[in-house]
Amino acid sequence: xxxxxxxxxxxxxxxxxxxxxxxxxxxxxxxxxxxxxxxxxxxxxxxxxxxxxxxxxxxxxxxxxxxxxxxxxxxxxxxxxxxxxxxxxxxxxxxxxxxxxxxxxxxxxxxxxxxxxxxxxxxxxxxxxxxxxxxxxxxxxxxxxxxxxxxxxxxxxxxxxxxxxxxxxxxxxxxxxxxxxxxxxxxxxxxxxxxxxxxxxxxxxxxxxxxxxxxxxxxxxxxxxxxxxxxxxxxxxxxxxxxxxxxxxxxxxxxxxxxxxxxxxxxxxxxxxxxxxxxxxxxxxxxxxxxxxxxxxxxxxxxxxxxxxxxxxxxxxxxxxxxxxxxxxxxxxx
Numbered sequence: 001x002x003x004x005x006x007x008x009x010x011x012x013x014x015x016x017x018x019x020x021x022x023x024x025x026x027x028x029x030x031x032x033x034x035x036x037x038x039x040x041x042x043x044x045x046x047x048x049x050x051x052x053x054x055x056x057x058x059x060x061x062x063x064x065x066x067x068x069x070x071x072x073x074x075x076x077x078x079x080x081x082x083x084x085x086x087x088x089x090x091x092x093x094x095x096x097x098x099x100x101x102x103x104x105x106x107x108x109x110x111x112x113x114x115x116x117x118x119x120x121x122x123x124x125x126x127x128x129x130x131x132x133x134x135x136x137x138x139x140x141x142x143x144x145x146x147x148x149x150x151x152x153x154x155x156x157x158x159x160x161x162x163x164x165x166x167x168x169x170x171x172x173x174x175x176x177x178x179x180x181x182x183x184x185x186x187x188x189x190x191x192x193x194x195x196x197x198x199x200x201x202x203x204x205x206x207x208x209x210x211x212x213x214x215x216x217x218x219x220x221x222x223x224x225x226x227x228x229x230x231x232x233x234x235x236x237x238x239x240x241x242x243x244x245x246x247x248x249x250x251x252x253x254x255x256x257x258x259x260x261x262x263x264x265x266x267x268x269x270x271x272x273x274x275x276x277x278x279x280x281x282x283x284x285x286x287x288x289x290x291x292x293x294x295x296x297x298x299x300x301x302x303x304x305x306x307x308x309x310x311x312x313x314x315x316x317x318x319x320x321x322x323x324x325x326x327x328x329x330x331x332x333x334x
Contacts, residue, residue: 001025001090005057005072008038011089012082014059018072024056027087038090040083059083093153096135131168149207163219167207167229174213179203182218182241182259197221199241212237212253228265246283287311
């Protein structure tokens with residue numbers, strides 16, 4: 001897509017300085033940009049490089065307001081956010097033409113709304129409902145009774161088990177598995193065997209959620225596993241049964257969340273965090289990479305960073321690390 005710099009400024013909510021008629025057709029980083037590309041600069045130290053480069057226009061911060069430039073500048077208080085909005089307009093994701101591929105298998109009782117694309121070898125089960133303008137990727141499996149909202153993008157090889165509900169504009173990346181059985185067993189002491197607990201609940205995913213490739217989310221054992229509106233889950237995240245994740249929470253790759261834990265809204269969880277069962281992480285908390293949160297632990301405090309295993313406030317964690325280093329040095333001297 002090609003847009004004028006003025007159109008991009010309007011899209012970004014940015015103040016335009018310079019020629020608004022210049023045509024822009026792509027986005028790039030500072031090193032690879034051409035005259036048809038838009039770049040962004042959020043640090044003043046990088047502005048000179050952007051001005052000297054080949055980019056056709058620059059989204060930047062208020063610090064560039066008085067800068068003389070032959071390139072159009074889009075001045076924004078949040079350059080990265082503005083760049084993200086503009087990039088979405090310039091580079092919309094590809095969409096397949098509506099229709100059902102001849103190799104797809106769609107049960108006659110499934111409800112398929114207008115504008116839906118069902119691609120090669122996909123399977124849509126009995127009584128499933130697919131909302132308008134949704135894309136079902138190659139070899140995806142939509143189980144019986146599943147409800148998928150409007151304008152969703154279900155990528156290749158995604159498997160959605162029965163009793164799963166997806167809201168509108170949900171993106172599910174390749175090979176994710178939604179609504180599988182939770183890991184619940186009771187040991188029979190007389191035989192030493194593990195007896196499976198019933199896993200007959202459901203999975204509910206809100207609007208505007210994005211789920212990464214290879215991520216797995218279990219349905220509830222008896223009730224529901226819930227992923228709140230706007231939550232973003234990275235690749236290779238595991239969410240166990242009966243977990244509840246609040247709105248706009250972000251969870252990075254290789255994090256595991258055990259059963260019946262509650263992650264409230266606006267939480268940030270970094271990569272490889274391990275969260276045990278029945279944990280509560282309250283709104284606005286930040287959990288650092290590779291932290292471990294033990295069973296029934298409560299983490300609270302908007303903006304408070306927790307780190308380490310067991311997870312504790314960052315300041316406390318760093319103090320303990322410093323004390324360990326001091327003791328180790330003292331031991332060497334002894």
